[in-house]
Amino acid sequence: MKKVPLEGLKRFRERTRLVLAGRDPEDSYGFVNTPIVRGSTVLYQSLDAFMARKARYMYGTMGNPTLDALEVALNSMEGGAGVVVCPSGLLACTLPLLATLSSGDHLLVTDSVYRPTRNFAEGMLKRMGVEVSYYDPLIGAGIASLFRPNTKVVFTEAPGSQTFEMPDIPAIASVSHEKGALVIMDNTWATPLFFDSHAAGVDLSIQAGTKYYVGHSDVLIGTVSARTPELYKLIRTTWEQLGVIVAPEDAFLTLRGIRTMALRLKEQQAAGLEMARWLRQRPEVKRVLHPALEDDPGHAIWKRDFTGASSLFSIVLNPVPHKAVAALVDHLVLFGMGASWGGYESLVLPFDCSTYRTVTRWEPGGPTIRIHIGLEDTEDLKQDLDDGFRRMTAAI
Numbered sequence: 001m002k003k004v005p006l007e008g009l010k011r012f013r014e015r016t017r018l019v020l021a022g023r024d025p026e027d028s029y030g031f032v033n034t035p036i037v038r039g040s041t042v043l044y045q046s047l048d049a050f051m052a053r054k055a056r057y058m059y060g061t062m063g064n065p066t067l068d069a070l071e072v073a074l075n076s077m078e079g080g081a082g083v084v085v086c087p088s089g090l091l092a093c094t095l096p097l098l099a100t101l102s103s104g105d106h107l108l109v110t111d112s113v114y115r116p117t118r119n120f121a122e123g124m125l126k127r128m129g130v131e132v133s134y135y136d137p138l139i140g141a142g143i144a145s146l147f148r149p150n151t152k153v154v155f156t157e158a159p160g161s162q163t164f165e166m167p168d169i170p171a172i173a174s175v176s177h178e179k180g181a182l183v184i185m186d187n188t189w190a191t192p193l194f195f196d197s198h199a200a201g202v203d204l205s206i207q208a209g210t211k212y213y214v215g216h217s218d219v220l221i222g223t224v225s226a227r228t229p230e231l232y233k234l235i236r237t238t239w240e241q242l243g244v245i246v247a248p249e250d251a252f253l254t255l256r257g258i259r260t261m262a263l264r265l266k267e268q269q270a271a272g273l274e275m276a277r278w279l280r281q282r283p284e285v286k287r288v289l290h291p292a293l294e295d296d297p298g299h300a301i302w303k304r305d306f307t308g309a310s311s312l313f314s315i316v317l318n319p320v321p322h323k324a325v326a327a328l329v330d331h332l333v334l335f336g337m338g339a340s341w342g343g344y345e346s347l348v349l350p351f352d353c354s355t356y357r358t359v360t361r362w363e364p365g366g367p368t369i370r371i372h373i374g375l376e377d378t379e380d381l382k383q384d385l386d387d388g389f390r391r392m393t394a395a396i
């Protein structure tokens with residue numbers, strides 16, 4: 001096996017690139033995988049080498065071979081100018097905001113944004129003198145009317161966190177660029193495999209790698225991909241100045257996750273859709289919020305812009321008392337209840353975003369539950385939910 005430089009990877013298709021990128025067995029004593037390199041100090045051979053700062057690595061906070069390998073693999077997937085890796089998805093959301101915004105700038109944020117990103121905007125960014133306002137995720141090109149002379153950045157996410165509204169990213173990006181603003185997008189739901197965010201005009205694209213990249217619920221990690229070399233330099237400099245660094249074990253496990261990601265996503269997409277369709281015909285369920293379903297309000301945009309769907313969606317139950325919802329979720333055998341997703345195991349998470357939205361109203365008309373479909377057999381998952389619905393009906 002010969003080393004394939006990043007440029008050379010482009011001639012291969014995506015699944016092949018996921019297997020090849022970020023590996024160089026010649027450099028790893030022949031072993032298939034890039035090893036875990038731990039370290040803070042890097043030694044120099046001579047005074048001249050030290051003075052010239054010629055070494056490939058200078059200090060542990062500036063990167064290491066394990067992290068480099070991950071960056072190469074991520075870059076071949078994202079198709080931008082470069083990627084930085086952060087120790088959580090949340091830091092991957094906040095770092096590009098810190099890198100691009102200054103006191104006196106204005107930031108526009110989608111009202112369906114991942115809640116901790118909103119908390120950062122409301123907290124640290126406002127304290128630093130950044131103006132923050134929100135827009136309806138379905139606004140499309142109408143976002144033009146919300147720009148101020150100092151609007152510097154538009155933050156978007158597709159589909160909406162928990163609620164799955166499908167924004168028109170190309171329209172939002174094109175208006176933002178006309179107005180001279182940068183577009184930052186949280187692309188965690190689709191991953192670069194199902195949505196090419198840079199091609200749609202996104203300048204800085206975020207992944208909570210904790211989800212499908214890692215795939216096994218055992219690492220927190222985040223990534224930011226920059227569309228242009230200038231933006232990559234900006235984000236890399238901020239990363240270095242802040243001293244953001246990722247443990248090499250975590251970089252290794254993420255790289256390992258990426259090798260099987262295309263397969264997992266293909267399987268989970270199909271299982272997610274099967275479960276969504278099954279849930280839609282249940283009498284207990286009022287609505288299923290999943291943009292890949294033909295009758296979803298966001299379906300046309302999803303079909304136009306996305307090449308697939310991950311296995312995360314939500315359901316709205318017909319109104320039932322709290323204790324009936326508890327009877328449903330408290331005794332599920334296969335579905336765990338907890339935050340995060342993208343692992344091999346199925347999850348449920350009751351949610352309510354009516355209390356913190358500011359420019360749109362969230363009135364689903366019944367209790368809402370977010371569902372993540374893992375790699376279990378879907379017949380077993382249906383049985384588990386069927387038992388849950390029976391308990392729920394009995395508890396009304």
Ligand SMILES: *Cc1c(COP(=O)(O)O)cnc(C)c1O
Pocket residue numbers: 088089090091093114161186188189208209210220221222340
């Ligand atoms: C989970 C998640 C994050 C944050 O990732 P962590 O690694 O948990 O910090 C950011 N955005 C979205 C859409 C997420 O689902």
